[in-house]
Amino acid sequence: MMQVLSTKNGATTIKEPSVGRLIILTGPSGVGKGTLMRSLLQRHPELYYSISVTTRPQRPGEIDGKDYYFISRSKFEQMVDRGELLEWAEFAGNYYGTPREAVLKQISSGRTVVLEIELKGARQIRASYPCAISIFILPPSLNELERRIRNRAQDSMEAITRRLRCAGEEINAAHEFDLQIVNDDFETALNSIEAALFT
Numbered sequence: 152m153m154q155v156l157s158t159k160n161g162a163t164t165i166k167e168p169s170v171g172r173l174i175i176l177t178g179p180s181g182v183g184k185g186t187l188m189r190s191l192l193q194r195h196p197e198l199y200y201s202i203s204v205t206t207r208p209q210r211p212g213e214i215d216g217k218d219y220y221f222i223s224r225s226k227f228e229q230m231v232d233r234g235e236l237l238e239w240a241e242f243a244g245n246y247y248g249t250p251r252e253a254v255l256k257q258i259s260s261g262r263t264v265v266l267e268i269e270l271k272g273a274r275q276i277r278a279s280y281p282c283a284i285s286i287f288i289l290p291p292s293l294n295e296l297e298r299r300i301r302n303r304a305q306d307s308m309e310a311i312t313r314r315l316r317c318a319g320e321e322i323n324a325a326h327e328f329d330l331q332i333v334n335d336d337f338e339t340a341l342n343s344i345e346a347a348l349f350t
């Protein structure tokens with residue numbers, strides 16, 4: 152990173168341009184990561200949300216290029232082969248990945264980047280970017296997690312079963328991350344994330 156000289160009132164100071172931080176939000180499917188992330192971005196529009204690529208079919212209401220970049224499996228595999236993904240994983244039968252270039256560009260320009268990703272991808276990022284701040288979102292109980300994922304009514308019965316099957320293993324890995332936050336009362340969880348990032 153280049154140093155910048157700045158002169159004010161005759162005095163010259165050297166400023167080190169800051170590099171942005173990398174934040175990981177992870178936790179089981181249906182725990183509320185996406186909902187928390189949207190509220191966090193509303194409160195802090197200066198954060199850069201990394202839009203993932205996925206081979207999952209688009210849900211009604213989802214916008215290509217906003218919620219995800221929806222791509223074919225062959226295109227996804229091509230991106231993996233070309234090293235275009237910072238991390239990637241298969242989750243509940245679909246591929247998900249973080250486009251490398253956009254994230255690195257934002258970080259080097261000083262912006263804080265937030266990733267909302269599942270466990271395997273979060274582990275990859277922690278291994279390659281040990282400075283990343285990682286937050287694991289926990290449900291108040293497995294019953295409540297199941298209630299949320301079913302009530303969301305966005306996935307087939309089969310997809311819901313697959314997702315719930317992964318949840319136990321994911322929750323057991325919560326201790327690997329810097330911070331564990333229970334998303335019981337939504338505002339309390341949001342405030343805890345905010346406190347972790349900004350205080």
Ligand SMILES: Nc1ncnc2c1ncn2[C@@H]1O[C@H](COP(=O)(O)OP(=O)(O)OP(=O)(O)O)[C@@H](O)[C@H]1O
Pocket residue numbers: 178179180181182183184185186187299300302303334335336337
């Ligand atoms: N604190 C909360 N109390 C009750 N319901 C909640 C709470 N937080 C989120 N929800 C609801 O739970 C459902 C799942 O939330 P969301 O889609 O954000 O989960 P997610 O972790 O992003 O899931 P996925 O990983 O599958 O994308 C949504 O219907 C959301 O409105």
Ligand SMILES: Nc1nc2c(ncn2[C@@H]2O[C@H](COP(=O)(O)O)[C@@H](O)[C@H]2O)c(=O)[nH]1
Pocket residue numbers: 178179180184203204207238239240242247248249267268269270271272273
């Ligand atoms: N490893 C990655 N996981 C990702 C990425 N983008 C999203 N996700 C996670 O996948 C599951 C399922 O998401 P859904 O939208 O199908 O419900 C969820 O845990 C997301 O956080 C990514 O780029 N890499």
